[in-house]
Amino acid sequence: MLTDLQKEIIDLKDEKNAIILAHNYQPKEIQEVADFLGDSLELCIKASEIDDKDLVVFCGVDFMAETAFILNPDKKILIPDKDAECPMAHMLSSYEVKEAKEKHPDAAVVLYVNSLAEAKAEADILCTSANALKVVESLKEDKILFGPDNNLGKFVARQTDKEIILIPEGGHCYVHKMFHKGDIAFAKEKYPNAQIIVHPECDIEVQDFADAVLSTGGMISYVKESSDNEFIIGTEVDLITRLKREIPEKKSYPLLDEAICKTMKLHSLEKVKNSLVNEEYPISVPEDIAKKSLKAVQRMIDVSK
Numbered sequence: 001m002l003t004d005l006q007k008e009i010i011d012l013k014d015e016k017n018a019i020i021l022a023h024n025y026q027p028k029e030i031q032e033v034a035d036f037l038g039d040s041l042e043l044c045i046k047a048s049e050i051d052d053k054d055l056v057v058f059c060g061v062d063f064m065a066e067t068a069f070i071l072n073p074d075k076k077i078l079i080p081d082k083d084a085e086c087p088m089a090h091m092l093s094s095y096e097v098k099e100a101k102e103k104h105p106d107a108a109v110v111l112y113v114n115s116l117a118e119a120k121a122e123a124d125i126l127c128t129s130a131n132a133l134k135v136v137e138s139l140k141e142d143k144i145l146f147g148p149d150n151n152l153g154k155f156v157a158r159q160t161d162k163e164i165i166l167i168p169e170g171g172h173c174y175v176h177k178m179f180h181k182g183d184i185a186f187a188k189e190k191y192p193n194a195q196i197i198v199h200p201e202c203d204i205e206v207q208d209f210a211d212a213v214l215s216t217g218g219m220i221s222y223v224k225e226s227s228d229n230e231f232i233i234g235t236e237v238d239l240i241t242r243l244k245r246e247i248p249e250k251k252s253y254p255l256l257d258e259a260i261c262k263t264m265k266l267h268s269l270e271k272v273k274n275s276l277v278n279e280e281y282p283i284s285v286p287e288d289i290a291k292k293s294l295k296a297v298q299r300m301i302d303v304s305k
């Protein structure tokens with residue numbers, strides 16, 4: 001049952017002709033008021049299809065809301081807590097991308113959507129964890145500059161003949177770095193019948209011990225479609241919240257209870273209400289950067305559809 005605050009948010013949404021987009025890592029109370037829940041690619045595609053809405057409240061991290069703005073520069077895109085940043089996105093500057101391009105002029109630049117708008121403006125195309133291999137394979141170049149997540153880059157590199165050059169050295173997600181192969185051995189002992197599913201931001205040796213390596217949206221489809229009943233999930237803990245809400249008949253366990261993305265958790269129902277009432281906090285990207293990065297965002301959407 002919804003709380004009074006949740007009902008208020010739903011009424012405000014109608015009043016303001018707003019939509020709440022939320023990432024799969026949002027907590028239960030936010031998942032319950034969201035109009036659309038998804039992984040980065042699903043959210044990006046959804047953000048490209050919201051012409052009928054005046055306001056977007058984005059419950060996710062900065063790069064996701066920025067991408068929604070790039071796709072909708074005339075709309076108000078709001079983020080409930082303005083400190084909700086993805087540390088990985090801040091690991092690669094546009095300067096570093098330009099420098100890498102000068103060093104490898106024959107390479108195409110594929111940037112993970114978890115990157116700053118200024119860096120996206122230097123990319124040929126973006127990718128997410130759901131489509132990285134497909135994006136790389138869609139390019140004519142045999143040499144690819146790939147960043148900022150080194151693990152996603154390595155995940156792609158082992159499935160393609162193209163040369164993948166990782167930028168920057170050491171780009172990573174601190175949440176997915178928490179998992180070690182020992183955690184998998186421990187979880188397998190505890191739940192011997194469970195399948196292990198991990199995110200491609202995990203270290204390669206963790207990926208090697210998994211039954212499947214998937215984006216968060218891919219994990220949801222996998223659990224839905226599998227004939228198995230138990231799953232160990234190697235990503236942020238609130239993905240389990242969505243799995244339990246949507247597929248309650250199957251059991252899923254976190255690979256680590258501590259795998260929490262702190263900035264994803266900065267949003268709250270009170271802050272979502274504040275966003276709707278006071279139209280805070282607006283996301284914006286300078287016009288020239290937004291225009292340049294739109295090409296890379298749109299190209300990714302076109303390749304993915």
Ligand code: 13P
Pocket residue numbers: 024038039040041114128129130173199201214215216217
């Ligand atoms: P997904 O696109 O798979 O949801 O991943 C986003 C993310 O930030 C993972 O940490």
Ligand code: SF4
Pocket residue numbers: 061085086087088089114173174175176201236261262264
């Ligand atoms: Fe960024 Fe990692 Fe949080 Fe995803 S889980 S938003 S990559 S810090």
